[in-house]
Amino acid sequence: MGEKPTAAAAVTSADVARLAGVSRATVSFVLNNTQEHRVSETTRARVLAAAEQLGYVPHAAARSLRAGRSNLVLIPASVSAAGSLVSAWVDDLESELERHGYVLVLHAGRFPDPVSSARAWAELRPAAVVALDGDSLSGQAVEVLSRAGVRGVLAFASREVPGAHTVDFDQSRIGALAVEHLVARGCRKVGVVMPQERGLGTFARPRLAGAEGVAARSTATVTPVDLSYTHESAAELAARWRELGLDGVFAYNDEYAALLLHALRNEGVSVPGDVAVVGCDDLVLSALQQPPLTSVRLDLPTPAQVADALHELVDRGARPEVRGMEPFLVHRQSS
Amino acid sequence: MGEKPTAAAAVTSADVARLAGVSRATVSFVLNNTQEHRVSETTRARVLAAAEQLGYVPHAAARSLRAGRSNLVLIPASVSAAGSLVSAWVDDLESELERHGYVLVLHAGRFPDPVSSARAWAELRPAAVVALDGDSLSGQAVEVLSRAGVRGVLAFASREVPGAHTVDFDQSRIGALAVEHLVARGCRKVGVVMPQERGLGTFARPRLAGAEGVAARSTATVTPVDLSYTHESAAELAARWRELGLDGVFAYNDEYAALLLHALRNEGVSVPGDVAVVGCDDLVLSALQQPPLTSVRLDLPTPAQVADALHELVDRGARPEVRGMEPFLVHRQSS
DNA sequence: CACCTGCGGTAACGCGTGTAACCTTGGTAG
């Protein structure tokens, strides 16, 4: 009686060595073609053949355990929290990092506080961590990562995060830019949509803060309004729109903006007549809305630049310059 | 002169042991509170204090190396390839897997063929692999994974993948359903949008095949039309719409459908008068289009069910039943 | 006094790698 049907033990370099009739060291020399050590053509061929035949693939964990450093780059973010804009960016970053021999990995655990999150990430012992929502990264969390041997932490954040390499990425400027625009268009009572979906709060709160900062320097007021990404929630919000008395709204996102736009129309609220609407991300679909959506566009640093910087950071511990995010407004008919 | 400023060596359990004045074994017993071994309250406290003070976090790789099994579950997919529907699903799956002690990780490398892709995934030695695009998974690729000690491969695919646990997920049924509907609505010359974005081909091709299958059993014809997710591409396609002479189109996706919808309107092509349009995913925004978009909705197996099945697969090698995907049509005014 | 019986702790091994150090062999110069 065998074990489980597919209990084929994992193939190790020792198996390859055995089959090729050489030592494990030789196998290692061949497969990594180490320059410091010569190995004859015939045995090299034998080893390669054996590896091929067994379908050997090295064990990354063991390798980096031995090497004392991993080639993992971790982006601690949930898949859905990234809009389509950021998703595409992350994809490109992955390709760029591959050029340098890194493996990019996406993983967010759900944890109450930054430190226990950091602890979970640290278990993977990545070479570097790229925090897109760097503002939710405490200095203490970075400390945890550092103590775990993470060589570089790149934080996209508005404020300097102690111990991390910070790239300017001030979410509050987005809210500020949107509300500045709305105020300039004559709005006096501006709403700011707070999405209720999990994971979005870390982006939404600073955007609200930026909006409030602008309002404080003008005669306008800012009111946060909760909105879930469902028809029901949007309809419910639109239904009490007149009593809210808002004449402008920054909708967090183009997607939330589009949702709100349609709910308002159903309610007979005219855009931009009764209320001006501004979104964010300048998605492809935004220009297609009725009316076309004014949006804050984010110019992200190029993935190639970030990948290079990351490599610098991990390899030489340098503190490379990375241009930050530069938001600007794309004006269309919704405002 | 010191090394790099932040060259703090990673904290290991040996450091904790040293500080607590006990052996490494004791540290391990305490931190994993092993039931087989008693340890006095006082030393337990000392160990915990030391671990806390040093900010110790275990090394997942070393742990699973020793244990002979990892707790990694790999989803080999690029972030952007997953639409918002799937993203949310993946997020939930992550939570469910966490309950079982697994760590879900997203990582796609860009490789030419399935086998070298599989090789890259296998390096991480995950406990399981969940292939959302299981149809691009060859039996040979599964073999590679299996040889690397991956305990379970869950493939969402239309056909049985040798060696993998297949969950029925027939993309071609989506295309078939859409075209069946279009034909029933009187369409004779049906277009099928082929998105040009990388990574989408594996989903688009079977959908086209399903569409063609339906057409073959009717008097209608199917024509693939290329479309990139940009205004320019859509406008260019819409411009030559009349010469294409299509009276129905399955647009792959609600997002591509919406893009096409607007381009067609700009060109003066009426929907559904001149051409009926069907999308897929039934996104929140789809009902809000002008006209509201008919869409194929996918009923995915619940994340909880998949997580349980995965655990079964990894832990007991069982072959649990997982209900497959069940697509159905949501009819609106665009067709 | 010899003997078992928990209790609380430690030494030591192995997981799969990469590499520094060493060993063997044949060829060649002194």
Add this chain to the structure above:
DNA sequence: CTACCAAGGTTACACGCGTTACCGCAGGTG
């Protein structure tokens, strides 16, 4: 003949961890 060398191979160790076996010691029992 001895000394040396380069080429091509192997042995041995460490990376951080979990676990098995063992050990000292106290207190009870025959």
